[in-house]
Amino acid sequence: MIRICLAALVALAAGAASADPSFWRHEWPGTDFSRTSVDNWAEIRSGGPGKDGIPALTAPRMHPVADETRLAPREPVIAVEIDGAAPRAYPVRYLTWHEIVNDTAGGVPVAVTFCPLCNSFPTFDRRVDGRTLTFGVTGKLRHSDMVMYDRETQSWWQQATGRGIVGAMTGQALHPVPTWMESWETFRARNPDGLVMDEPDWPRRYGRNPYRGYDTAARPFLYDGTPPPHGIAPLARVVRVGTMAWPLSRLSAETPLTEAGVTLTWSAGLASALDSARIADGRDIGAVRVRDAQGQDVPHDVMFAFAFHAFHPDGTWMLGD
Structure with missing residues (x-):
């Protein structure tokens, strides 16, 4: 629930x-x-x-x-x-x-x-x-x-x-x-001399997830638009690059994946922020990087499928064969 x-x-x-x-x-x-x-x-x-x-x-x-x-x-x-x-x-x-x-x-x-x-x-x-x-x-x-x-x-x-x-x-x-x-572990290992945002001075339950179980729900909150096509679950994660979307389930199975001028990689070890009551205990959904042909990072998002469909109704679904 x-x-x-x-x-x-x-x-x-x-x-x-x-x-x-x-x-x-x-x-x-x-x-x-x-x-x-x-x-x-x-x-x-x-x-x-x-x-x-x-x-x-x-x-x-x-x-x-x-x-x-x-x-x-x-x-x-x-x-x-x-x-x-x-x-x-x-x-x-x-x-x-x-x-x-x-x-x-x-x-x-x-x-x-x-x-x-x-x-x-x-x-x-x-x-x-x-x-x-x-x-x-x-x-x-x-x-x-x-x-x-x-x-x-x-x-x-x-x-x-x-x-x-x-x-x-x-x-x-x-x-x-x-x-x-x-994941914090990945960032810390790559950037031992980096910076991390400190805890804000607000009375919030930082580290707790107020949306417990949301990313396995049957339907999104306050959304009455049409569901995604191809039988994709509304709250399935997709990797958005421009107006293209790769299902995270496909990427996790085929990583690395090079298509449409970009290379997408998936690696295990990242907790979902929208699963368990404590964010650190969330199930592993894996992390994504997207790079161009020169190896430079490309702006992207990992969003729910219903949101991609809502804002990119004519977008391309990269479903593979």
């Missing part, structure tokens, strides 16, 4: 709130609702908390890898490795409760994100047309995916795609930064 503790999932009644900009304007007076790429406002629903009810972080404390004592070996972290900067690990135990971390690495302002409901974790360059944005959590969901906002223009952004969907930034696209999710 799924046990969901986070307010975003407890307040189901809030999801029925009016999908009408006039209802939202009192909370979002600085948002230009006349500009949007959303055809149907009913696609945007409340997840429970209001604006900043899930508090995004900015410029978190970092400490040396050698000083970290809280993380278990298989715990997931998002690795950010930018030339000219010490490699940085952002533990999912913190992103589960904050969903966005605004930081700067190697002079690049980044937004490290994680939407538990879609298992989506893209990292973006926060600069748009020469302006650096700072992101927060609206408390809204679209196709069960987090809707972010920028504090500078109060525009709304789709986390899974990095595109502005409401407000002055509608139609703008954030540039993805090549990052990946891997």
Whole structure:
């Protein structure tokens, strides 16, 4: 049975709130609702908390890898490795409760994100047309995916795609930064002189999973779109590269896999953040890296199949023979 503790999932009644900009304007007076790429406002629903009810972080404390004592070996972290900067690990135990971390690495302002409901974790360059944005959590969901906002223009952004969907930034696209999710043990072994995000000063049950059993559920939360094609389970993980999706089950069986100009590799040893009550005890789902023909890391995501289908309905499913 799924046990969901986070307010975003407890307040189901809030999801029925009016999908009408006039209802939202009192909370979002600085948002230009006349500009949007959303055809149907009913696609945007409340997840429970209001604006900043899930508090995004900015410029978190970092400490040396050698000083970290809280993380278990298989715990997931998002690795950010930018030339000219010490490699940085952002533990999912913190992103589960904050969903966005605004930081700067190697002079690049980044937004490290994680939407538990879609298992989506893209990292973006926060600069748009020469302006650096700072992101927060609206408390809204679209196709069960987090809707972010920028504090500078109060525009709304789709986390899974990095595109502005409401407000002055509608139609703008954030540039993805090549990052990946891997185990703490893997990151630490590769980067003994790296940095890791320290525990935030918020009263949260860090290390606990408020979405227990979610990634083996029959259906996603607050999603009423069509299911993925080809009989793929809605909550099966797929590796997204652009508008292509490889089922993780295929990759784990055929690794390494070279197709469509990229090489995908899978390795065991990464705990699911959405399985057991304690993240460190999650079942092994394995980690993914994606590189191009020159061996350079390629921006990608490992998201649930329903989310890929929702945001890329004409996308290509890389199913093999």
